[in-house]
Amino acid sequence: MKKQRFYNSLSVFQWFIFLLANSVALPIVIGSVFHLSIEEVSSLMKRTFFVVGISSFIQGWLGHRYPIADGPAGSWVSVFVILAGVAAGQGENTEDTLQLLEGGLMIAGLLLFVLGVTGLVNRLLFLFTPLVTGSFLLILALQLSGVFLKGMMALKGVPPHSDYGTAAISFGVFFLVILLSVKGKGWIKSYAMLIAILLGWLLFILLGKSSPAFSESASLFTLPEVFAWGTPKLDAGMVITAVLFTFILVSNTVAAVTAAQQVVPGSKRDGKQTINRGTWTGGISHFLSALFSTIGVVPLPVSSGFIQLTGEKRIGPFLVAGLLLSAIALIPAIVHFLALLPGPIASAALLASFVQMVGIAFQSILKEELDQRRLTILGITLLISIGLMFLPTDLFRDLPSVLQYIFSNGLLVGTMIVILLEQLWKTKK
DSSP: OHHHHHHHHHHHHHHHHHHHHHHHHHHHHHHHHTTOOHHHHHHHHHHHHHHHHHHHHHHHHTSSOSOOOEEEOHHHHHHHHHHHHHHHHHTOOHHHHHHHHHHHHHHHHHHHHHHHHHSGGGGGGGGOOHHHHHHHHHHHHHHHHHHHHHHHHTOBTTTTBOOHHHHHHHHHHHHHHHHHHHHOOTHHHHTHHHHHHHHHHHHHHHTTOOOOOOOOOSOSOOOOOTTTTOSOOOOHHHHHHHHHHHHHHHHHHHHHHHHHHHHSTTOTTOTHHHHHHHHHHHHHHHHHHHHTTOOOEEEOTTHHHHHHHHOOOOHHHHHHHHHHHHHHTTOHHHHHHHTTSOHHHHHHHHHHHHHHHHHHHHHHHTTSOOOHHHHHHHHHHHHHHHHHHTSOTTTTTTSOHHHHHHHTOHHHHHHHHHHHHHHHOOOOO
């Protein structure tokens, strides 16, 4: 009994570390883009932990009911970055831009909630074929791989240069996760990510590598601030962007659930009701993201890679880990300590999870025969979406803001292309 409790505690802690690793990096990215102070970044991190924990628990309890971690959406980050660039180019106040993003999150949350509660999302499910789902997962993995590789290289300065010692530790953590998950036996395989992160963090400390310093609060307990960026605002461009992004958010939920079904045995039983619940719960998550001024939180398809790496498929430890993260977010001293988790180590562990997600993406694509039509659609989708990722960020500066949001986001463009081609290019049976 004591041994079982010990392993349950380890499972909870490992899920907690995974939730934390997915939550800690992007607030720092947004802080640098919007030139937030150290105190503001620390506050954003606290609010992000709180929303991620609550959202993950609600999804696991009432939503899709799978152990799928919620976290800041990489797709939303691109919109944040583009808007920051537009604001800087036009000399606008960053506070107004952040308030506009709060409004966009609320619009997307409202649409998701309505689609899920009314069941209208089921009428959209025909759009998300195995080719669409697989392409979405593959483009998402490729898009975020760049973010995580930059994090692992610890780029600094202008022009950017790498800290090669930090990079060596990061790649060591990456390969250690892969090695333990493939060659490890028993509990070592199950806790491969946790072991690698802790060893990497210890090595970071022993070698004297610096960690981001956040100011500590004198309070023992603080509630997250509501509308920390100010009262939400809206304009026509943001409304259109939020509507288009709703399709991405639905495809994200479908992809996350589909990927989980492939790695959790005997789970293909809920079907449309699972997507309904996951969608309206995702609407609540977006309302929480707007209310507490964070990046939009979504179910992370990479969770399936984590499940496959560790073999941890139970919902109980996951729910406890979600509540634990939210509770800890209320204690500034603990948040300050967790914020010291080196970004390169977190990036390395997450990139290892994406290795499995790439495999799941190909499994989805190969569910149906790759005939000439599907190969052509896949080729067009990947070439254009990935090509957009290599274009200069200011290339679309002269276009209307809504077009800047669209064409600067390879994931959004790629998903729209594969959906349109799948529906418009039909073959005779």
